[in-house]
Amino acid sequence: MTSETNKPETSTTKRLQLNLRLDGREDLLEAIKATAETNGLSVNSWVVGLLESATGMKPASAAPTGGDLESTIAKELDKLLAEKLASFEERLGKLSA
Numbered sequence: 001m002t003s004e005t006n007k008p009e010t011s012t013t014k015r016l017q018l019n020l021r022l023d024g025r026e027d028l029l030e031a032i033k034a035t036a037e038t039n040g041l042s043v044n045s046w047v048v049g050l051l052e053s054a055t056g057m058k059p060a061s062a063a064p065t066g067g068d069l070e071s072t073i074a075k076e077l078d079k080l081l082a083e084k085l086a087s088f089e090e091r092l093g094k095l096s097a
Contacts, residue, residue, distance in 0.1 A: 040071050 022029055036046035052059050 040075060042071075 032047065033043055036043045039046060041049070049059060051057075
């Protein structure tokens with residue numbers, strides 16, 4: 001099965017799109033991007049979540065996926081690595097004292 005854009009669709013999901021014109025509102029676009037990034041989400045995931053919330057719909061998925069998952073994992077790994085490094089530095093300081 002193919003969509004109207006002639007791209008194959010999977011049997012379990014149908015890709016739907018909503019295109020928005022911001023009519024020169026670059027400030028709004030930048031604010032959306034910044035807010036999504038602050039929340040560790042892609043612009044798409046953040047906007048979809050906002051629309052779900054505004055319409056009272058239950059979120060389709062609370063877990064990050066795709067680029068969101070990669071971003072979330074990278075942040076967690078950075079945090080864990082920083083903690084490990086601090087621990088090693090503390091141990092080295094004790095050994096050299």
